[in-house]
Amino acid sequence: MDDSVYAETDPAELAAYREQVETWMNENMPRRDPVNPWHPTRDDDVGSTRNRELQRRLSDGGYAAVCYPTEYGGQSLTIAHRRIVDEVSMDFDMPLLFSVPTMSITGPTILEFGTEEQKQRYIPAWIRGDELWVQFMSEPSGGSDMAGALTRADRDGDAFVINGSKIWSTFAQRSDYALMLARTNWEVPKHRGLTMFIVPIHHPDIEIHPIQMVDGTEEFCQEFFNDLIIPAENVLGEVDDGWTVASRLLFHERAAVGGASPYTQGRHRGRSADGLADLAELARDRDDGERGLLRQKVGHLETLNQVDRLLSARVVKGIESGYLPAPAGSLVRLFHGLSQVERQSLAFELQRDNALVWNQGETTGAYGVEFVQRQQSCIGGGTTEMARNIISERILGMPREPAADRELPFNQVPRNG
Incomplete structure (x- = not known):
């Protein structure tokens, strides 16, 4: 990984860059419909085509892959610049299908291990939106x-x-x-x-x-x-x-899933994760005996949001400085997975019947779907159990779990059937 992506940046330069990004986004990217939002990870040909088109727009404007080296089509900017693009783009349709895994997992792995011919062939193609990985x-x-x-x-x-x-x-x-x-x-x-x-x-x-x-x-x-x-x-x-x-691919995967990767691109304003404004309003509107408890739970989730953000920043800085080893990305991965389950569970609790049954066009049903799928944040990118093992063994230095096949030739390892 290029350490220059973590370089300190002049605040005045970042302020000017934010203004530049805001102007460009307003003139070139479609604004997100808050009532009927487009889902960039929808599993159909229309979603795939639109992601490619939006990625090409970002690339043409110079706002795709801002932390990738310029020699491969990126901008050679810092993670601070990328965060500005993420913040400004939250109200616009973005090609998030390219963010994970193309830009943030397979991409940096090729950047680290690829031959020069491989990097010249593949990296510019996905930055332009021509190829998904x-x-x-x-x-x-x-x-x-x-x-x-x-x-x-x-x-x-x-x-x-x-x-x-x-x-x-x-x-x-x-x-x-x-x-x-x-x-x-x-x-x-x-x-x-x-x-x-x-x-x-x-x-x-x-x-x-x-x-x-x-x-x-x-x-x-x-x-x-x-x-x-x-x-x-x-x-x-x-x-x-x-x-x-x-092993490096898994490092990049945990960093991407946990929000600590410099190579992710864009994020949308979520229902249960960003600011929790809609959940707080639901808690305030409750007129039963649970109102006070639910407000405390919303406050707890807001605390988790802040810890998640600060933990990501600390781990990124720690790995860059050498204070933390590379496997420290599992700290972010573990915290993000567990806190996401809490967010989605509380959102379901607050929506009550509206998350179970809803009319076409209503958005409350999304809370029910997220609740059913809530454990995926503890599985994707490696399970939380794996993250705990990595933290205990590779960060805390605890003994590894015994493995009978560790030094055994693979053709001698007993297998079923």
Whole structure:
């Protein structure tokens, strides 16, 4: 990661930049409809096309990927500049589908490990809005053991032949490329025989199966690879050293999910997270005996918001200065996941029946959908249990959990079926 993104910036320069961003946004980006807002992560072709169009607008105006280096299409500005863009853009439609994982997870991983040819080929394309990216990491039989990948990549001259399956890939059906972790060596312990590949998704030897969620959407997918041939030039990093690349990808993922990444782009004004004004109004309007308690709960959530913001800033600064190790991003990941569950649970409690049954066009139903999905903030980007393990072992220095297969050649590890 380029440390210059954390550089101190003159307040007068930032004030002038904010004015510049506000002027440009008002003249070039569609203002968000507060009554019937557009959802940038809707799982259809219309949403994908609109995200690409808006990303192209941002790129043409010089407000896409502000922390990326100029030599690849970015602006080489600081995280302070990016936060200004985020704050100003909250009232405008933004291409959030590009923010995670393209800009903030797969993007910085390629920025760190890619060859110069790979960086010149891929980074400008996603900054322009031409290509969306996704991660092919989890597997149906793997659970949280990503290093136990069974998807295999067998060397065949100047190419690799890939067979296997990946799952829980966000919007894979709308994306163009993926970073995929596959096993290239079965005779060494599991962490030492993996390789990261750049994979074109819309390939005749890849089957993509969308997975329907509880709210009817199809955000996640499962993929099947049937003798998929990938050229060796698509290896990211070194052959058999894919775990090094994957570890950094997971670092960027936790930072993005927890709000500590300099590479995310835009955020929309939420219902239960930003200012909590609507929830506070609901609590004030309650005329029963729970009014006082509910107001205290809203105040607690506002405190969580402030802690979340300050914790993110502290962790970012700590990692940049070396005071905190890189895995400290898990602190933000853990706090953000747990506090999000509290926010969505209280929003549901305040909305009561309106979050269970609503008329078409009413927004209260979104609170009910969010409540049903509330645990996803404790799963996506690595579970909260994994975050606790990382904090205990890699930050606090506590003993690692025992693992019988840690030094065992992978082809000797017992497996079901």
